[in-house]
Amino acid sequence: MAVTIRDVARASGVHVSTVSRTFSAPHLVNAETRNRVLAVAEQLGYRPNRAARGLTTGRTHNLGLIVADIANPFFPPLIKAAQAHARARDYHVFVADTDEDPRVEEELIQAFTKQVDGVLLCAPRLGDRALARLRRQVPFVLVNRRLDGLPAVLMDVGRGARLAVEHLAGLGHRRLALLSGPEGSWNSRRIGEAAADAAAAAGAELTVIGPNSPTEQGGQIAAPEVARAAATGVLAYNDLVAIGLVEGLAELGVRVPDDVSVVGVDDIMQARLNRPKLTTVAMPTVAAGRTAVDMLLQLVGTDEPGPAALTVLETTLVVRESTAAAPVAERPARLSPGEVT
Structure with missing residues (x-):
């Protein structure tokens, strides 16, 4: 028989609603409890029904990740880290490449709007006005770009x-x-x-x-x-x-x-x-990928985001x-x- 959400709740010692929030709004669950629920779910082989959860939450549980040039060896470690980190939080990541072209970048952001819950923009080439306009269509986090009012992860x-x-x-x-x-x-x-x-x-x-x-x-x-x-x-x-x-x-x-x-x-x-x-x-790059995913999930998980977050990672x-x-x-x-x- 398929493992149900009630099985996970019983084995974790929490209410069914806590298990539901762990997968649909993880930022609302205490870290210790969240980790325990995820560990039990993994052990039991529980997989939440994405379609049903999407109808309930209005979310796709997909993220977009747009890079300037996927052939540049700088980006693959960041992409790999972001994908693994998102997958551990039950999100899938769609990766796209702009070939350093800001017009393609804007097209991709617009294409992602109804397919993902949020977008990670790595080294975007778009101008400030375009980014400020597009943020109204889909939540996103900038990586290696600073713009007032937008959350960002910077490598110093x-x-x-x-x-x-x-x-x-x-x-x-x-x-x-x-x-x-x-x-x-x-x-x-x-x-x-x-x-x-x-x-x-x-x-x-x-x-x-x-x-x-x-x-x-x-x-x-x-x-x-x-x-x-x-x-x-x-x-x-x-x-x-x-x-x-x-x-x-x-x-x-x-x-x-x-x-x-x-x-x-x-x-x-x-x-x-x-x-x-x-x-x-x-x-x-690895730390940047993970941090950007955490920042984006926190952003898409709230209806009233506070001041734009900024994280600066040290270089050597x-x-x-x-x-x-x-x-x-x-x-x-x-x-x-x-x-x-």
Whole structure:
């Protein structure tokens, strides 16, 4: 015989309504009780009837997850974490890719409106006005984008950019370049602002090169401009751009890190496999996926949402083989004993 909701309630020692809320509105159930009910349901093999529950609650128990480019290795760990976290809460996730096109992004949000309870927007390219308008159609949480009034999960890329510039300056690099990301990227703006501040504080010159495609090809195309800028230290928008830059510089006879040090952002798997292994800013993608799901479920589970939530996750600098001391001619002169600045 099929396991019923009454069986789960009896085995859990709770009322039937508590089991129902555990699956339909988990945020309303005490965490300890919720976890006990879910464990018993899993042990008994109980599966709630989605169709019946949807008629009762008016919810689909589906979420949408929209990313800028599913081929970018940055996104799969986030997608996998979000899907697993949602599935543990009895939600399914539909994933869609915009190919960096804001028009496609808007079409996908509108298409999801009646199919999901809420949407996770990862690194959206839409403008502020469009996002503010679309939020009235479906609840959503932003990932790596800040907009007043909207809940968001941010990976502190500004801190990461400062750490990267300070690392390069600490190695003696005084002529730096920043390979920015695609036009309209909120992340690219944050990296640029933080890198400029850190360079100024370190007494280094920063040349901004871009916008660039957030791909390996984008880095290869930018290599000649980096060489013309005579930069000895480079911070790239992401790891793909950094890896492409290393390849492009090699074709020009410029060695990394002997002639030019390169830092990426993301810490994708290729950063560890590339030669030289890439120094990069590690982004907490798994934590971001899980946190964004929790935030979205809390949002769709209430009729009167409070102030928009904001979570900022810490980034770290991972030093590998693509950065080294600046060429001798680039390093600041050491003061002789007794000299003063």
